[in-house]
Amino acid sequence: MIFPLPYSSYINAHGEPALSQHSILALEATLEYLKWLARSVVPSASWRTEPWLINDPKIVLIAEQTYGSKTNKTADLMKQFLVERKIDIQNIQTIDRATNNTYEQLEALKPIVDKKIVTLIAFAFHVPRIGVIAHHLKLNVQILTVEELLKDKPDLANEIAKINSLPKMQKVLRTEKALTLLAKLDRLGLIPKTYSHMFGSRMPLALYI
Numbered sequence: 001m002i003f004p005l006p007y008s009s010y011i012n013a014h015g016e017p018a019l020s021q022h023s024i025l026a027l028e029a030t031l032e033y034l035k036w037l038a039r040s041v042v043p044s045a046s047w048r049t050e051p052w053l054i055n056d057p058k059i060v061l062i063a064e065q066t067y068g069s070k071t072n073k074t075a076d077l078m079k080q081f082l083v084e085r086k087i088d089i090q091n092i093q094t095i096d097r098a099t100n101n102t103y104e105q106l107e108a109l110k111p112i113v114d115k116k117i118v119t120l121i122a123f124a125f126h127v128p129r130i131g132v133i134a135h136h137l138k139l140n141v142q143i144l145t146v147e148e149l150l151k152d153k154p155d156l157a158n159e160i161a162k163i164n165s166l167p168k169m170q171k172v173l174r175t176e177k178a179l180t181l182l183a184k185l186d187r188l189g190l191i192p193k194t195y196s197h198m199f200g201s202r203m204p205l206a207l208y209i
Contacts, residue, residue, distance in 0.1 A: 001058050001113060004030040004121040005105065005130070009066040009074040017072040019081060021163070022123065027081050028156055029121050029149035030059065034087075059087065060112070062095045062105050102126070103189030106133050115140060122146065125173055129180040136187045 007022030019027075061079055066072035075094050083089050095112070099105045109118060117140045122130055124145045134141045150156040163169065182191055 001060060001116060001118045002030060002033065002121065003060045003062075003109060003118055004078070005102070005123075005126065006062060006064040006074045006078065007123070008064065009072065009077050011066065011072075017066050017077060019074065019077045021159075023074060023078065024081070025146050025150065025156060025160060026121055026123070027078060028153070029144070029146040030082075031085060031087075032149045032153065033119070033121065033144060058091055058093055060093050060095065060109065060118075062099050062108055063097060064099055064105070101189070101192035102129060103133050103183070103192045106130070106137055106139060107189065110137055110139060113139065117142060119144060121149065124148075125176050129176065129183050132180060132183040133189070136183075136189075 004026045007026055008020045009017055009023060010020060012018040059082065061075035063076075064074040066074055066077075075096075079089070079092050079094060082092060093112070095108050097104075097108050099108050120130060120134075120141050120143045122143060122145065124147050127143050127145060130141075130143055134143075147157075147160055150160065183189075186192075
């Protein structure tokens with residue numbers, strides 16, 4: 001079971017819902033991981049145009065609310081992205097529960113994964129907090145980073161490097177460290193739950209930075 005973390009969506013300049021660049025990169029990393037899985041099961045699949053069509057594992061998407069909209073959901077846009085890239089819709093599971101923070105997203109996974117290992121795909125800056133929350137929730141996870149999965153895709157790797165080099169990204173990283181410390185103390189996720197219930201979905205990082 002694979003869970004690419006949603007990194008929000010927003011209403012673009014044309015008034016249409018769109019995935020944030022971080023969400024798109026997380027999905028590109030998911031596709032790369034599926035290709036790797038296919039090749040590890042069937043080595044000869046490396047010549048195929050779409051090797052990830054072999055033995056697809058379940059991809060889980062969670063219905064995070066689109067920033068600036070009360071009706072659109074990030075998961076719907078993520079599903080559309082994957083289906084357009086020939087991922088079988090039968091292998092995509094959507095959890096239709098409003099979750100606008102990392103704690104609630106991982107909490108929503110717990111009933112469906114039971115004691116199975118779930119592969120989380122996330123950006124490196126996010127990993128420490130995810131690990132803390134997964135430990136609180138007793139989730140059996142392996143975390144793969146977007147950066148590692150896309151390191152051999154020059155265009156995408158350069159895009160990630162460009163984003164990470166932006167001056168305002170340093171503020172994001174400092175905030176993430178503070179959130180990780182809070183997560184260690186807030187075992188029930190009361191702070192992020194209260195915040196998201198009061199203010200709704202978060203602004204996509206691409207807009208913030």
